[in-house]
Amino acid sequence: MSGTQTSAERFETHRRHLQAVAYRMLGSLAEAEDAVQEAWLRLSRTDAAGEADGIANLGGWLTTVTGRICLDMLRARAARREEPMDDRPAAFVPDPLLRSLPHDDPEQEALHADAVGLALLVVLETLEPAERLAFVLHDMFAVPFDDIARVVERSPAATRQLASRARRRVRAATPAADPDLGRQKKVLDAFLAASREGDFDALLALLHPEVVLRADAGAVVRGAAATKLVHGARAVAEQAAMFSPFAHAARTALVNGAIGAVTVIEGRPLAVMGVTVADGRITGMYILADPQRLARLDLPA
Known part of the structure; x- marks a missing residue:
């Protein structure tokens, strides 16, 4: 050179x-x-x-x-x-890579073609x-x-x-995952609908009994770690029920190459959620709600 x-x-x-x-x-x-x-x-x-x-x-x-x-x-x-x-929380969620769904930009498709899932x-x-x-x-x-x-x-x-x-x-x-985006989206759409309607039984039916929820809202909030690591369908469904007032603002997107959702309230990102789907049920949920990290993400239009 x-x-x-x-x-x-x-x-x-x-x-x-x-x-x-x-x-x-x-x-x-x-x-x-x-x-x-x-x-x-x-x-x-x-x-x-x-x-x-x-x-x-x-x-x-x-x-x-x-x-x-x-x-x-x-x-x-x-x-x-x-x-x-x-300053790194115990339930740390990696920065997600986001794009809209569907997406037909060849350059962006190439960029995300080998996206590594949040679970990995x-x-x-x-x-x-x-x-x-x-x-x-x-x-x-x-x-x-x-x-x-x-x-x-x-x-x-x-x-x-x-x-x-x-x-x-x-x-x-690393949990097994269904590679078909259509099947993933069907499960997540049903989960979001159940959350909006407050249908606890439907939420339970869509969650694997050993589902794991990992949520990262930042390092510290009011002196306490603002992270959650939740195990089991009932406990995760209870967390989803608490989220129901915001579920109407969630829109599906691709998160690290798999199905997920972005929640935006009044133009401000509230959370990004990635999920792992296997055999028609959600086995893993990864939620980033850290305001500082969300502000740095390129959110899909």
Whole structure:
């Protein structure tokens, strides 16, 4: 590479890919953007030092650099969790990727075609930083273990073990899901209708007995964690019944490639909900109601 403009142009061809890597690593759109920006700064410094011309595979180099940046961010996050005033809530819900339903913009279709579900991102959040890096880079982006090993500072064999351990945990914890959007939408439409009508029995019928609700309204509200982790159909139906006054404002949308809903009151986003549907019932619900994070999302028209 020669010249800052050339470096910038080549970097831009990889930006979307790097954002996808960072988002899967961090589950936060803002942090992912920070990581990608830092990757650009490192490339700029490498170019200024006259070393960029020696990068044979720029895409691979940027991917591993972004992975290393994300690993450092995850480790810093883990360190904060050990502190009493950690700002990440226990029932953390990743930032959702939203688009309208139906949607026929080919460019946006390509952007979201490989969207990672919220359920998987929640599971990734439970992995150790090095495990998450090994799994994301290898299993999702086919980065060779030799390259990942240099990032985590372990042998290739040990890095394979990290990915294998992460893979087992992901498979065990990620719920099965119906891939058909039409069937997903039918179930969610029925759930929203039951919520609007206050039909508790209908809500129960649409929820799997072991359904899990994860709701994140922000780190702290009036001195208490504003998150909920609710298990079981009856308890989740009770939470849905409390939501019924706002159900009229919920409109279906695609949330991380699956069916979900966006609730907007008087032009202000109140909540985004993603669901996992299997065998005609909802098995998982993921609700983001943190006002600060909602304000940063690109809501579908």
